[in-house]
Amino acid sequence: MKTLIKNGRVIDPYNNIDKVLDILVEDGKISKVEENISDNADKTIDAKGCWVTPGFIDLHVHLRDPGYEHKETIATGTRAGAMGGFTTICAMPNTNPVTDNEILVEYVKMKAERDGVINVLPIGAITKGQHGEELADIGKMAQVGACAISEDGKSVPGPSLMKNALRYAKMFDLPVFDHCEEISLAKGSMNAGDRASLLGLKGISNDSEELIVARDMILAGSVKAQIHLCHISTTESIIQIRQARERGVNVTAEATPHHFTLCDEDITEYDANFKMNPPLRSKKDVEAVRQALKDGTIDVIATDHAPHHIDDKNCEFEKAANGIIGLETALPLGIKILVEGGYLTPSELIAKMTCNPAKILHSDKGTLSVGAAADITITDPECENIFDVSKMASKAKNTPFGGYKAKGKVLYTIVGGEIVVEDGKLVK
Amino acid sequence: MYNRKDLLGLRDLTEEEIMTILNTAKDMKAKIDDPSLRSYELRKSSIVTLFYENSTRTKMSFMLAGDYLGAMVKDLGVATSSVNKGESLIDTGMTLDQMGINVMIIRHQLTGAAHILAKNVKASVVNAGDGSNEHPTQALLDLFTILEYKKHFDGLNVTILGDISHSRVARSNAFGLTKLGANVTLAGPSTLISGSMRSLGVNVTSDIKGAIKNADVIMGLRIQFERQKNMPFPNLREYSSLFGVNNELLKKYAKEDVLIMHPGPVNRGVELASEVIDGKNSVINVQVKNGVAVRMAILKLLTERSAN
Numbered sequence: 064m065k066t067l068i069k070n071g072r073v074i075d076p077y078n079n080i081d082k083v084l085d086i087l088v089e090d091g092k093i094s095k096v097e098e099n100i101s102d103n104a105d106k107t108i109d110a111k112g113c114w115v116t117p118g119f120i121d122l123h124v125h126l127r128d129p130g131y132e133h134k135e136t137i138a139t140g141t142r143a144g145a146m147g148g149f150t151t152i153c154a155m156p157n158t159n160p161v162t163d164n165e166i167l168v169e170y171v172k173m174k175a176e177r178d179g180v181i182n183v184l185p186i187g188a189i190t191k192g193q194h195g196e197e198l199a200d201i202g203k204m205a206q207v208g209a210c211a212i213s214e215d216g217k218s219v220p221g222p223s224l225m226k227n228a229l230r231y232a233k234m235f236d237l238p239v240f241d242h243c244e245e246i247s248l249a250k251g252s253m254n255a256g257d258r259a260s261l262l263g264l265k266g267i268s269n270d271s272e273e274l275i276v277a278r279d280m281i282l283a284g285s286v287k288a289q290i291h292l293c294h295i296s297t298t299e300s301i302i303q304i305r306q307a308r309e310r311g312v313n314v315t316a317e318a319t320p321h322h323f324t325l326c327d328e329d330i331t332e333y334d335a336n337f338k339m340n341p342p343l344r345s346k347k348d349v350e351a352v353r354q355a356l357k358d359g360t361i362d363v364i365a366t367d368h369a370p371h372h373i374d375d376k377n378c379e380f381e382k383a384a385n386g387i388i389g390l391e392t393a394l395p396l397g398i399k400i401l402v403e404g405g406y407l408t409p410s411e412l413i414a415k416m417t418c419n420p421a422k423i424l425h426s427d428k429g430t431l432s433v434g435a436a437a438d439i440t441i442t443d444p445e446c447e448n449i450f451d452v453s454k455m456a457s458k459a460k461n462t463p464f465g466g467y468k469a470k471g472k473v474l475y476t477i478v479g480g481e482i483v484v485e486d487g488k489l490v491k
Numbered sequence: 492m493y494n495r496k497d498l499l500g501l502r503d504l505t506e507e508e509i510m511t512i513l514n515t516a517k518d519m520k521a522k523i524d525d526p527s528l529r530s531y532e533l534r535k536s537s538i539v540t541l542f543y544e545n546s547t548r549t550k551m552s553f554m555l556a557g558d559y560l561g562a563m564v565k566d567l568g569v570a571t572s573s574v575n576k577g578e579s580l581i582d583t584g585m586t587l588d589q590m591g592i593n594v595m596i597i598r599h600q601l602t603g604a605a606h607i608l609a610k611n612v613k614a615s616v617v618n619a620g621d622g623s624n625e626h627p628t629q630a631l632l633d634l635f636t637i638l639e640y641k642k643h644f645d646g647l648n649v650t651i652l653g654d655i656s657h658s659r660v661a662r663s664n665a666f667g668l669t670k671l672g673a674n675v676t677l678a679g680p681s682t683l684i685s686g687s688m689r690s691l692g693v694n695v696t697s698d699i700k701g702a703i704k705n706a707d708v709i710m711g712l713r714i715q716f717e718r719q720k721n722m723p724f725p726n727l728r729e730y731s732s733l734f735g736v737n738n739e740l741l742k743k744y745a746k747e748d749v750l751i752m753h754p755g756p757v758n759r760g761v762e763l764a765s766e767v768i769d770g771k772n773s774v775i776n777v778q779v780k781n782g783v784a785v786r787m788a789i790l791k792l793l794t795e796r797s798a799n
Contacts, residue, residue, distance in 0.1 A: 252602075255685075255687070256687055257687045257690035259687070260685060260687040260688050260690055260691060261502070261690065261691065262602070262603075262624065263602045263603075263621070263622060263623050263624025263625060263659065263662055264602050264603075264622075264623075264624070265602075265623060266685075266687075332606070333602070333603030333606050333607060374579070377581065377607075378579060378580065378581065378607065379580060379599070379601040379602075379603055379604045379607055380601070380602060380603040380607075381601040381602055381603070381622060382601055
């Protein structure tokens with residue numbers, strides 16, 4: 064099976080390529096990246112005017128399987144990923160039961176193999192049951208393919224346990240994905256500030272995030288372990304990351320599309336589709352996140368795709384679940400806010416969704432190198448994309464972006480040479 | 492004119508809507524003392540109280556307001572209902588809708604609960620307190636009382652004192668009073684007040700003497716121990732000595748005709764000394780009667796609207 068992608072703007076930041084080229088895919092691998100390839104192919108895709116990029120990698124996805132299949136399943140979540148141009152997604156372990164041992168890691172892999180349409184890399188929990196008391200079976204999980212460990216949804220409460228986890232994970236070259244939140248300072252349901260005062264909602268202050276960002280970078284530095292900070296949302300967190308990097312801490316960070324797009328002032332009524340953790344922050348913080356993406360302090364765009372059933376959202380705001388779906392809105396928001404807004408070049412945007420996350424995972428994915436697995440995304444970057452929630456592939460519909468005018472649409476998602484999305488529609 | 496389906500808060504009301512309620516309440520007040528004036532205009536209406544948080548005073552005030560207007564008033568005993576079997580607020584609301592309820596009066600520990608109920612039912616919804624957000628009928632009865640004694644709002648200095656951060660009464664009053672032209676000062680210890688309250692157009696201070704000086708109205712608020720997780724001040728003795736209002740303080744700093752108010756229940760000797768509660772400037776008991784009058788006005792306006 065040969066597939067030829069003609070005349071696209073090939074953006075492959077890992078190899079410093081950004082020019083019009085053809086790509087030949089053979090037997091699931093990239094076999095040529097050249098001008099005017101004239102080989103006969105079984106299928107030819109005309110990519111004129113489109114970006115041809117490595118398939119996107121999302122370090123932060125909640126697939127909800129096992130345990131919360133009414134919110135999302137591996138079948139629907141991976142399809143949502145494909146629609147958003149993602150070819151590899153990392154599945155967070157706050158499932159039920161919590162993914163804290165090798166059997167559950169194997170289960171997620173097996174389920175992804177059987178029901179999924181893109182690559183799924185399971186993330187293991189840091190502590191047993193995510194209870195913050197004793198280490199989970201980190202080594203065993205690493206052996207069967209866990210790509211990282213994380214307590215996502217909360218922080219490991221005790222600094223000494225966190226330090227042990229960092230030190231232990233280092234043995235297996237496992238990055239620690241860190242949700243930074245000092246829970247005793249985070250008892251509210253939206254960002255602390257004028258808007259929370261107006262709506263009568265208790266606020267979550269920036270220091271709840273910054274305290275753990277500081278703590279865990281100090282711990283990672285002292286044991287020389289790799290740490291990756293999830294969904295960074297505040298100005299002071301960013302300043303601290305810069306400082307920690309200067310003193311040699313092996314730290315990377317991600318930001319979500321909602322944190323670089325929306326701020327707390329966008330919350331006008333008690334609509335729980337605007338409720339997430341960390342909360343939508345102030346305008347000033349949003350600008351700081353954009354600047355940090357621009358200057359490289361934030362390496363990665365990750366969605367924190369957090370599907371919920373309508374009943375978990377259509378209720379009292381303070382009772383509603385945290386999080387929004389994000390796989391199908393990420394790239395168009397990136398183009399609209401970051402590229403059109405002048406913060407990133409197309410190549411820089413793609414790097415934050417491909418080779419940068421791959422590097423954190425120590426993976427050879429995220430490139431269009433000859434010989435690499437043919438994980439490829441083709442995007443029309445010019446078309447206006449007004450999000451239609453009813454047409455999304457995710458089982459969940461919890462997003463504040465319904466009707467939002469973004470830019471660009473994924474037309475093809477190719478995973479290991481197989482076309483999963485064609486002309487903007489799922490074919491698998 | 493009051494043309495809304497619900498009364499959820501003062502934040503969104505216009506000055507005109509607030510004055511409509513206060514003017515209607517004036518007519519209602521006479522009916523409390525003199526049964527012969529009652530015309531039972533709500534005899535075709537059914538009202539239910541849904542109190543997810545306990546409050547004897549507010550619930551009784553609403554139920555009597557309904558009774559005096561001839562409505563059928565029922566209390567859904569939340570503690571003994573299907574709520575305990577896990578029924579959602581929206582489902583409870585839709586069930587009551589089907590039973591022909593015209594007005595639902597809800598008190599709930601979560602902000603926005605009244606709003607989500609209102610969005611999902613045909614009946615009118617009255618917010619009797621939601622989380623740390625609003626308590627509109629309390630603020631309306633406070634406004635009514637202030638108007639009775641001071642005759643106007645323009646330029647009036649109103650100081651609200653005490654546990655501001657947990658107080659929906661303070662918030663509703665701040666929204667209402669600023670709309671009507673009064674100057675509002677929120678005063679309390681720094682741990683019970685947030686600087687971002689300034690964005691509501693009010694003064695925020697921890698200087699109690701300054702807050703009492705020039706005040707035309709002083710409203711005390713109860714320390715809501717039930718909502719405190721970490722004690723925001725060392726102990727009650729320290730609180731009452733630094734932030735409690737007593738006669739000595741009033742004599743030294745307050746205006747002669749200052750109005751002393753409190754939404755109740757009072758912690759005697761904490762936020763207000765007993766001599767102040769029972770003193771000549773206190774209108775705390777008048778507030779209770781006015782509460783029934785204001786709630787009668789609201790029920791009447793909401794049911795008249797739905798009848799038209």
